[in-house]
Amino acid sequence: MVGAEPVIKKHRWLSPVWLLPLIALLLAAGFLYQQYQNSGEQIRINFEQGNGILPGKTQLRYQGVAIGVVQDLALAEDGRKIAVLAKVDSRARALMRKGTGFWLVSPKASLTEISGLDTLVSGNYINVQPGRESNPVANEFDALDGPPPGYQAQGRTLHLSADSLGSVGIGAKLYFRGLEVGSVINTRLGEEDKQVLLDIVIEPRFEHLVKADTRFWNISGIKGNFSLAGVSVEAGSLASILSGGIAFDSPAESPVAERGATFVLYKGLAEAARGERVRLQVGDLPVKEGMPILYEGIEIGRLDPIRLTDKGREVSALISPEQAFRITRNSRLVWESVKLSLAGIEHGDRLLAGPAIRLDYVAGPRAETLILSAQAETKGRELTLATEDLAGLSEGAPVWYKGLQVGSIRALSLDAGGNAKVRVFIEKTHGALLERARFYRATPLQIQADLSGIKVETSPAASWLAGGIKLVQARQGGRIDRLYPDEQLALLGSAKAVAKTWWLRASQADGIAIGTPVFYLGLQAGKVTQLVVKGGEVRIALEIDAVYAPLVGSQTQFWKKAAIDTHVGLDGVRIKAGNLATLLRGGIEFDNSPTSQGNGKLFDDREQAQAMVRPFTLVASRNPGLGEGSAIRYRGVTIGKVKGVALDPAMGQVIFLAELEARYADRFLQSGASFTLVQAKLGFAGVTHLDTLVKGAFIEATPGQGAGKTRFPLHESPHSGLMLTLKSPALNGLAVGSPLLFRKMVVGSVSQVALAPDGSEVQIQVQVEPDYAYLVRANSRFWNVSGVKADIGLTGGTIQVETLQSLVAGGIAFTTPEQNTGARVRSGQSFPLHEKADEEWLGWSPRLTH
Secondary structure: OOOOOOOOOOOOOOOHHHHHHHHHHHHHHHHHHHHHHHHOEEEEEEEOOOOOOOOOOOEEEEOOEEEEEEEEEEEOOOOOOEEEEEEEOHHHHHHOEOOOEEEEEOOEEOOOOEEOOOHHHHOOEEEEEOOOOOOOEOOEEEOOOOOOOOOOOOOEEEEEEEOOOOOOOOOOEEEEOOEEEEEEEEEEEOHHHOOEEEEEEEOHHHHHHOEOOOOEEEOOOEEEEEEOOEEEEEEOOHHHHHHOEEEEOOOOOOOEOOOOOEEEEEOOHHHHOOOEEEEEEOOOOOOOOOOEEEEOOEEEEEEOOOEEEOOEEEEEEEEOHHHHHHOEOOOEEEEEOOEEEOOEEEOOOHHHHOOEEEEEOOOOOEOOEEEEEOOOOOOEEEEEEEEOOOOOOOOOOEEEEOOEEEEEEEEEEEOOOOOEEEEEEEEHHHHHHHOOEEEEEOOOEEEEEEOOEEEEEEOOOHHHHHOOEEEEEOOOOOOOOEEEOOHHHHHHOOOOOOOEEEEEEEOOOOOOOOOOEEEEOOEEEEEEEEEEEEOOEEEEEEEEOOOOHHHOOOOEEEEEOOOEEEEEEOOEEEEEEOOHHHHHHOOEEEEEOOOOOOOOEEEOOHHHHHOOEEEEEEEEOOOOOOOOOOEEEEOOEEEEEEEEEEEOOOOOOEEEEEEEEHHHHHHHOEOOOEEEEEOOEEEOOEEEOOOHHHHOOEEEEEOOOOOEOOEEEEEOOOOOOEEEEEEEOOOOOOOOOOEEEEOOEEEEEEEEEEEOOOOOOEEEEEEEOHHHHHHOEOOOEEEEOOOOEEEEEOOEEEEEOOOHHHHHHOOEEEEOOOOOOOOEOOOOOEEEEEOOOOHHHHOOOOOOOO
């Protein structure tokens, strides 16, 4: 183009394309720097052995964080150690300085600690504890056998020196008054290897307990001292017994110890000689050196070596400093040793450990001398009780009140007139119980049984052999200083009690004579004084002793105490013989029953006297095996029995004279009740009531609802379910118990068979179980399936058996049509019993519902 001006463009000296190589160069440099940072630095750790260290797996950890990993294992240059080559993260390089400790952490379990359990999952690792920050960086280290002393220890670190380590080791616990307050963290030899040093740490909250004058002593294991004085045994806690332990004291007036202070470790408390001394006046008691002084079973001191002077024995004791305040002018020291008696063993723990001294502490001013007594001083009140005899009692036997011992028997004696006396001591703290106190003998076991229930009372075991006395408080009246045979007599007793005359009547006086004893709970309570015949009966006068007179009243029942009491019945034979006096003279016994009223009658035996029964009569056409004593039960509980069996005057029925316990009679002696015979049944259907083969048949009662009634029929089978009568020309193999089948399943049984009154047919009564009663309808058909049905001809034959049970015991089958079933039937309806089933019946398959 003519006249156009040229366009001038400026080109950049660097193309944008060059930015890509530049960025790649920067990324490569950063990657190389990161690799340099992560590559870490290799160090060398010399271990005694390489067990548990795996290249590529075993980590180096600091404060629980991995800072490196083992790369390789090799034999050290000296050939004695294993060189472990490990690569350490560069960020942890500053920790690898001279003095840094390395040790292998692996699972460890001992009696005092369990550690390193995390290695069971992650594997062993090497722990690191950096050296001082001022130390130079290093690349080679010698591994430690374990954590350095004080590693991660929180609290005050102290040191103990001892001639020998004994059973104390690393991990052993430190105790103050039985409480764990620290532990041993390291053990080592001291300078010139002359002593053993133990590094211990005290928990921060217990640091103040360690004072400048504190003394430490070994309580490890069990220490015993066997001598004629007894057995001295010192033992700490279970952990200290097994793994060692150290105890210490804390003098109140001493300042707190400095951190890092060193103390002496004594062999025991006696060697530590820590405590306050007190002089003892022991008299003639056989005290020995080392005998313990106990307070509430805990040792608080021991006797020092006994010195002989021109004035006799000088005895002192060293008391634990924290218990020294209990040595007061009001406190008492009491000698304790084993005491054997019929009441048992007192202080049985002293049998092996030997005698000891018990401190009875009472607050008061401090004392420098205490008197040792042979027995504890007691305060209380003594009483003298009159009793019939002293048999079964012994001195030292306890006096009980509601199971708590409140005193003891001090002495047994006879006065000038030959009367027995018992001197008892009641402790002062229980003196208020004497206001209305009554006393009676503590028998090991006392049982009171009547229709209202059974009361069983036992005495503490301490009174079983040595005998004892029980104290009870009467509701009214003052204390009576007499020892009664039992609690009832004690509560009824009166200080002004006199003998009582009581009259009885009896149909005859067999075995009763003037002088015949009267017994109460086996103890003679009186005797017969007169026998008078009046109004066709014998009147008997009894003289009841004053002690027992309060027992005789309107609810008292008397019966003859037979020399030999024999009972024979279907439930077994029982024979009971009295003592020799009863065999020769007979006797009368009495007791009270809150549920009965005494009527002045002398019964023949205890059972008759205490029986609260209601009589009734059962009637049956025959006796199916019942007799006198046969039980009447309801749901397995005996509620009565058969008293006798007889024929009625017309000789047509059997009469069973029976009785029920009064508490059950009202529910059963009324209309609607039923009584059914229960006896063993054996057959192909099974065996029932097999126990009656041994115990005899019994009668099962069912309660009723309605008016009162005392005469009932005795059924030989339960009348439950649907009762039907089937009529047949002949019995044809049927019997009581033959099954009733529906589709070859037993749904009932034959309960009774009998001839019609005119003898024209057999009437078979069947019982259908309640659950299957709905299967019987008005158009149901019944047929006999007893035995074998055979149909044999020239072309062959068939043999039909309904069931194995029906083959042996006979049976009846029935079915109901599918259509026109008819209404449900009720008990008492009759059906014909066919000889065999029609083919049509066998094809019926009804669907019936309840």
